[in-house]
Amino acid sequence: QIDSARLWGSIHETAQFGATSKGGVRRLTLSREDKQVRDWFRKACEDAGLEVHTDALGSQFGLRKGRDMSKLPVGIGSHLDTQPTGGKYDGILGTLGALEVIRTLNDAGIETEAPICIVNWTNEEGSRFAPAMMASAAYVGDFTTDDILSRKDIDGTTVGQALDSIGYRGDKPVGFLKLGCFVELHIEQGPILEAEGKTIGVVDSGQGVLWYDGKISGFESHAGSTPMPLRRDALATLSEIVLAMEAIAKKHGPNAVGTIGEAVIAKPSRNVIPGEIAFTMDCRSADGAIMDALDRDLRAAIAEIAARRKVEVKIDLVWRKAPTHFDPKLIAAVENAAKTLGYSSRRITSGAGHDACNLNTIMPAAMVFVPCKDGVSHNELEDATQPDCAAGTNVLMHTVLAVAGV
Amino acid sequence: QIDSARLWGSIHETAQFGATSKGGVRRLTLSREDKQVRDWFRKACEDAGLEVHTDALGSQFGLRKGRDMSKLPVGIGSHLDTQPTGGKYDGILGTLGALEVIRTLNDAGIETEAPICIVNWTNEEGSRFAPAMMASAAYVGDFTTDDILSRKDIDGTTVGQALDSIGYRGDKPVGFLKLGCFVELHIEQGPILEAEGKTIGVVDSGQGVLWYDGKISGFESHAGSTPMPLRRDALATLSEIVLAMEAIAKKHGPNAVGTIGEAVIAKPSRNVIPGEIAFTMDCRSADGAIMDALDRDLRAAIAEIAARRKVEVKIDLVWRKAPTHFDPKLIAAVENAAKTLGYSSRRITSGAGHDACNLNTIMPAAMVFVPCKDGVSHNELEDATQPDCAAGTNVLMHTVLAVAGV
Ligand SMILES: NC(=O)NCCC(=O)O
Ligand SMILES: NC(=O)NCCC(=O)O
Numbered sequence: 001q002i003d004s005a006r007l008w009g010s011i012h013e014t015a016q017f018g019a020t021s022k023g024g025v026r027r028l029t030l031s032r033e034d035k036q037v038r039d040w041f042r043k044a045c046e047d048a049g050l051e052v053h054t055d056a057l058g059s060q061f062g063l064r065k066g067r068d069m070s071k072l073p074v075g076i077g078s079h080l081d082t083q084p085t086g087g088k089y090d091g092i093l094g095t096l097g098a099l100e101v102i103r104t105l106n107d108a109g110i111e112t113e114a115p116i117c118i119v120n121w122t123n124e125e126g127s128r129f130a131p132a133m134m135a136s137a138a139y140v141g142d143f144t145t146d147d148i149l150s151r152k153d154i155d156g157t158t159v160g161q162a163l164d165s166i167g168y169r170g171d172k173p174v175g176f177l178k179l180g181c182f183v184e185l186h187i188e189q190g191p192i193l194e195a196e197g198k199t200i201g202v203v204d205s206g207q208g209v210l211w212y213d214g215k216i217s218g219f220e221s222h223a224g225s226t227p228m229p230l231r232r233d234a235l236a237t238l239s240e241i242v243l244a245m246e247a248i249a250k251k252h253g254p255n256a257v258g259t260i261g262e263a264v265i266a267k268p269s270r271n272v273i274p275g276e277i278a279f280t281m282d283c284r285s286a287d288g289a290i291m292d293a294l295d296r297d298l299r300a301a302i303a304e305i306a307a308r309r310k311v312e313v314k315i316d317l318v319w320r321k322a323p324t325h326f327d328p329k330l331i332a333a334v335e336n337a338a339k340t341l342g343y344s345s346r347r348i349t350s351g352a353g354h355d356a357c358n359l360n361t362i363m364p365a366a367m368v369f370v371p372c373k374d375g376v377s378h379n380e381l382e383d384a385t386q387p388d389c390a391a392g393t394n395v396l397m398h399t400v401l402a403v404a405g406v
Numbered sequence: 407q408i409d410s411a412r413l414w415g416s417i418h419e420t421a422q423f424g425a426t427s428k429g430g431v432r433r434l435t436l437s438r439e440d441k442q443v444r445d446w447f448r449k450a451c452e453d454a455g456l457e458v459h460t461d462a463l464g465s466q467f468g469l470r471k472g473r474d475m476s477k478l479p480v481g482i483g484s485h486l487d488t489q490p491t492g493g494k495y496d497g498i499l500g501t502l503g504a505l506e507v508i509r510t511l512n513d514a515g516i517e518t519e520a521p522i523c524i525v526n527w528t529n530e531e532g533s534r535f536a537p538a539m540m541a542s543a544a545y546v547g548d549f550t551t552d553d554i555l556s557r558k559d560i561d562g563t564t565v566g567q568a569l570d571s572i573g574y575r576g577d578k579p580v581g582f583l584k585l586g587c588f589v590e591l592h593i594e595q596g597p598i599l600e601a602e603g604k605t606i607g608v609v610d611s612g613q614g615v616l617w618y619d620g621k622i623s624g625f626e627s628h629a630g631s632t633p634m635p636l637r638r639d640a641l642a643t644l645s646e647i648v649l650a651m652e653a654i655a656k657k658h659g660p661n662a663v664g665t666i667g668e669a670v671i672a673k674p675s676r677n678v679i680p681g682e683i684a685f686t687m688d689c690r691s692a693d694g695a696i697m698d699a700l701d702r703d704l705r706a707a708i709a710e711i712a713a714r715r716k717v718e719v720k721i722d723l724v725w726r727k728a729p730t731h732f733d734p735k736l737i738a739a740v741e742n743a744a745k746t747l748g749y750s751s752r753r754i755t756s757g758a759g760h761d762a763c764n765l766n767t768i769m770p771a772a773m774v775f776v777p778c779k780d781g782v783s784h785n786e787l788e789d790a791t792q793p794d795c796a797a798g799t800n801v802l803m804h805t806v807l808a809v810a811g812v
Contacts, residue, residue: 083675083677083678084673084674084675084678085626085673085678085681125675125677126676126677127675127676127677127678130676132676132677188631189628189630189631190628190631190632190633191633191636207630209630211676219782219785220491220784220785221781221782221783221784221785222595222596222757222758222783222784223663223665223667223688223690223784224595224613224615224663224688224690224756224757224758224759225594225595225596225756225757225758225781225783226596226663226757226781227596227597227659227660227663228652228655228656228659228660228662228663228664229656230597230781233652233665235648235666235667235669236648236649236652238645239644239645239646239648239649240645240649242641242642242645243642243645243646243649246634246639246642249634250634250635253633253634254633254634256634257629257630257632257633257634258634259629259639259677259679260641260680261629261641261671261674261675261676261677261678261679261680262671262674262675262676263641263669263671263674264671264674265667265668265669265670267490267491268490268667268668268669268670269489269490269531269533269667269668269784270532270533270536270538270617270667270668270686270688271489271531271532271533271538271665271667271688271758271784272489272490272491272533272667272784272785273665273667273784274666274667275491275785280676282629282630282676282677284629284630350630350631351628351630351631351632352628352630352631352677353630375627375631375632375636376625376627377627377628377631378626378627378628378629378675378677378678378679379625379626379627379678379681380626
């Protein structure tokens, strides 16, 4: 059994880095606050006797030796960056839970057969730099390191510049450390476990993701003197797109969601009809065929709206992540650990993307979910209970022991 | 006849202050560019022998003596501030046209019975500080000077601070100079004159205006893991409001318009359902009863949308300007001047608000419109021809001569 109080203490100690007034965390990837939590994590890893490395994209690796160093390490961990208005658990539970597993094994003097490696992946959230789960995507070869280093945030700062500015461009090439498998603990970020009173979610699959950049070019004109029928209003166009996206996601539901999270009117003024809007779209489904249907329906709806309103709408697919089907043997190991420990559990699909989904494309991977209050995440009010966090960490530890061998 | 080339030269000379790459002007009220054009205007007035004054809200007055100084001056002019992406004519034609009238009378050695006063009103556009036509509203007593001085722009700068920063908080109290009447020359900012091939619009009325500040409070949550039916999406709510506003304006049309020109998502992120949006609304009609109906229908639609989506929407009416009915004698004077000069003309309603609409509440006022290309205004592509600008200025001059007496 892990030390629940110590885990809880670590979560709340690191929550100070980027703490918001509403009890959440604002710790955008590669920001000053991210540097603070990275420094904390490196020191904690060193204090736990781990060999710490940082790769060229800033991901942190803490390696615990195994009896058989010819075996590939069992990877566990998650991320420490947050959304602009994020919570204290998303990513953090999985990273500090992994640290807690190491501390517990150290205290108990348990040596494993295979090494164990705990990881803090850079930019899982994707809100400062696209795509999300950026560093693990590069790790599995979906993008080159140079491509990722050149990605820009909204202010034009590149990933490379941001890494340098906080001193976290590591000396190890991306992929330097081969993992044998990866298990990630995370809060569910959805309402199912709580609603059904289950403690552990045995994650067997994850939704695929489509991310688009969009731009609407209408025509700016006077709000008072331009008759309604002559308008080419970019905001009215966006409004139809938002509602079309909602309707399309519902039509393909329940296994589909669609969101427009960002929309910026260029040079807005109260008495000017908006002429130009930049926006982004996020569509997901656990079913590849539904993803294709979402894409097709969305493009058709946008084309119709643009033509009817005599407005130009450009859509760029900037990221496509296929649905994830986790490794059956690892899924069974998680399920078995939950059962052995006496926790109620159910199989579940992840609505959110996770680094484990990327890793699963080149190695066996799986995930452990615990409930979060009202299913709320990406919100400062995100919450989870100490017993649930401890339960998930225990399941993680028992899964690791089963896989690494004692 | 005024000097068409000199007028055209002044318009294009001052267009350098805030010139944009697309041929427009960005000269927000009380900005550095606004100071430049004010300095130019003051010097031009002094060179034309006018007595120049600046009031406590920065409006500039250039007084030309009349034979009978017991008579109240005939006011002419407009404004020199522009929209964030404005054109070279909106307000500028009326102000520099007034200057051109003075220059022409000087050259011809014509003395008038009543004095003439040319005016550059502060913040007509209303895009930096609300309401629009701010200084003329204070002049007629709709707001106190102190109230207006405390209005803030989006960065929190007050009108008072902005005036001080460019040295244009004048020593004269607002209203220090009583005008006997006011005539404003302006581009139409709409498509009617051009479509009908008329040179002069004899403006007999102006639309009333409703300005609202709005705020939507939904709930931020994860774009991937929050099922569609559980969302409280602020952007989807705004989208319905935008389309409802459009439908309501069309329903009450053709004598009604409605626009949402500003909408800002708080802390946006690609994979977060928008939780909070601030927006503004602009509704207009020349008919007071339709204005009331627009307000009623809009509030009802918003209440229904908010309740259905379980989202809070707050609406604040921050400005209500009743429809304007200009002075019949002055309207006739404008119409007569156009006829005498041989220009085609028609009666017209102003879609935009103007300082003349404010002044009309305490003195006889009227306006002269000239066509603008494709009816486009509040856009960098705003355009008007030299002959039309000259024609409008000639009508302005002949109206002034008729009213002031020669
Ligand atoms: N787990 C999580 O919130 N990931 C962020 C990436 C995404 O799914 O949008
Ligand atoms: N004439 C003009 O564009 N005025 C700005 C105020 C408004 O009508 O919105």
